[in-house]
Amino acid sequence: MAVIAVIDYGMGNLHSVAKALEHVAPNQQVIISGDSQRIAEADRVVLPGVGAMRDCIKAMHDAGVAELVHRISRDRPFLGVCVGMQALLEHSTENGGVDALGLFPGRVQRFENGLIDASGAPCKVPHMGWNQVEQTLDHPLWQGIDNQARFYFVHSYYARPEPRDQVAGLCTYQVPFAAAIARDSIFATQFHPEKSAADGLRLYRNFAHWDGRY
Amino acid sequence: MALAKRIIPCLDVDKGRVVKGVNFVGIRDAGDPIEVARRYNEQGADELTMLDITATHEGRETMIDTVHSIAGQVFIPLTIGGGIRTCEDIRAMLNAGADKVSINSAAVKNPAFVNEASERFGAQCIVVAIDAKQTGAGEWEIFTHGGRQPTGIDAVQWARDMEGRGAGEILLTSMDRDGVKTGFDLALTRAVADAVSIPVIASGGVGNLDHLADGVLEGHADAVLAASIFHFGEFTVPQAKQHMQGRGIEMRL
Numbered sequence: 001m002a003v004i005a006v007i008d009y010g011m012g013n014l015h016s017v018a019k020a021l022e023h024v025a026p027n028q029q030v031i032i033s034g035d036s037q038r039i040a041e042a043d044r045v046v047l048p049g050v051g052a053m054r055d056c057i058k059a060m061h062d063a064g065v066a067e068l069v070h071r072i073s074r075d076r077p078f079l080g081v082c083v084g085m086q087a088l089l090e091h092s093t094e095n096g097g098v099d100a101l102g103l104f105p106g107r108v109q110r111f112e113n114g115l116i117d118a119s120g121a122p123c124k125v126p127h128m129g130w131n132q133v134e135q136t137l138d139h140p141l142w143q144g145i146d147n148q149a150r151f152y153f154v155h156s157y158y159a160r161p162e163p164r165d166q167v168a169g170l171c172t173y174q175v176p177f178a179a180a181i182a183r184d185s186i187f188a189t190q191f192h193p194e195k196s197a198a199d200g201l202r203l204y205r206n207f208a209h210w211d212g213r214y
Numbered sequence: 215m216a217l218a219k220r221i222i223p224c225l226d227v228d229k230g231r232v233v234k235g236v237n238f239v240g241i242r243d244a245g246d247p248i249e250v251a252r253r254y255n256e257q258g259a260d261e262l263t264m265l266d267i268t269a270t271h272e273g274r275e276t277m278i279d280t281v282h283s284i285a286g287q288v289f290i291p292l293t294i295g296g297g298i299r300t301c302e303d304i305r306a307m308l309n310a311g312a313d314k315v316s317i318n319s320a321a322v323k324n325p326a327f328v329n330e331a332s333e334r335f336g337a338q339c340i341v342v343a344i345d346a347k348q349t350g351a352g353e354w355e356i357f358t359h360g361g362r363q364p365t366g367i368d369a370v371q372w373a374r375d376m377e378g379r380g381a382g383e384i385l386l387t388s389m390d391r392d393g394v395k396t397g398f399d400l401a402l403t404r405a406v407a408d409a410v411s412i413p414v415i416a417s418g419g420v421g422n423l424d425h426l427a428d429g430v431l432e433g434h435a436d437a438v439l440a441a442s443i444f445h446f447g448e449f450t451v452p453q454a455k456q457h458m459q460g461r462g463i464e465m466r467l
Binding site: 019118119128150155172200201 | 287335436
């Protein structure tokens with residue numbers, strides 16, 4: 001039986017992610033684990049994350065997850081979610097500046113307070129709710145999901161959409177930002193597929209059957 | 215293309231059962247929160263809120279089981295409120311599968327609890343619920359104990375204070391309008407929504423679909439919460455969304 005490991009480093013929406021995976025992949029074993037050995041033996045790995053970036057990165061280093069992610073993320077399907085996506089970039093301006101794992105070039109920065117959108121309405125921070133994602137990369141994880149489908153976001157920091165060839169999905173809130181990024185066998189989303197109803201579940205189902213290539 | 219405004223059906227739950235009743239066509243057990251939650255999920259609700267009105271410890275354990283069951287079947291954001299007093303309460307709800315908790319009287323009693331909760335769990339999961347009553351022209355005061363106990367705290371000032379302490383969202387209920395079905399207190403909603411830079415959910419008073427749209431267009435709310443208009447099958451969530459979109463509001467259809 002194939003194993004999907006949800007990495008437990010003490011931060012994150014582990015249970016929601018695991019329940020969504022169990023729902024879409026009843027024939028695979030979904031484990032929540034902080035054990036490097038067990039995670040390294042899994043067929044697919046998910047890195048969730050919520051909360052402050054500094055705490056997440058520190059917890060990843062303390063748990064040995066940072067090193068593990070570098071080692072295993074490019075030889076099997078690997079999915080980062082929310083702060084689990086932001087952690088894959090080089091740097092975040094959150095908490096006075098935090099160096100992240102650096103698997104993708106670029107940095108994470110805060111939405112500005114007090115800005116307004118095209119219709120004149122204020123852009124509140126956090127960016128919370130359902131927003132549209134433009135699929136900018138033809139990727140197996142988008143299979144069966146309409147371009148411009150809405151996903152559930154909740155975040156105050158965002159990844160700049162560069163370099164373009166690693167951006168899999170774009171969303172606009174004040175500015176265009178990376179809603180999803182991809183390289184090799186890594187895919188990561190700023191939104192929460194586990195909270196995005198049918199389209200989110202479809203993305204997890206695609207992940208559970210993905211061979212890591214695109 | 216923009217962020218959609220949200221529709222949030224709200225369930226009052228006592229000892230694991232929906233109270234005030236829900237009366238959908240075709241539902242088998244109107245008191246089962248899992249079945250009701252699943253139904254709203256199928257209708258395309260953007261989030262769900264459940265308020266636990268249970269007073270006993272045993273009832274609370276039942277609520278945790280309920281949250282656990284819903285989270286395994288309903289994949290939209292779930293907020294749990296009612297009786298959240300400690301970080302342990304929050305942890306129990308989040309571990310059971312809630313995405314956010316709503317803090318009400320515990321914040322009034324000890325505002326620093328909001329700081330503590332936000333630092334520990336992240337602002338994204340801390341909703342502060344504000345129950346306000348009009349006390350004068352353009353003046354609203356926070357009340358606790360179901361609207362019986364005045365606190366002397368100004369609602370708009372309180373919302374700003376809660377934002378500063380790390381609330382990620384405000385759930386604003388007009389005690390004057392709750393259950394009256396004459397529409398949100400739009401002046402209150404607007405005063406609070408314009409005073410803070412975090413999202414505000416309007417609550418209390420919805421009797422028809424124009425009330426929902428007014429909450430966004432005139433009240434500047436980011437989301438609208440309603441109970442009875444949906445519970446009794448008067449309107450469905452898709453009807454509400456169509457109507458709001460028809461009035462020019464960005465919705466997830």
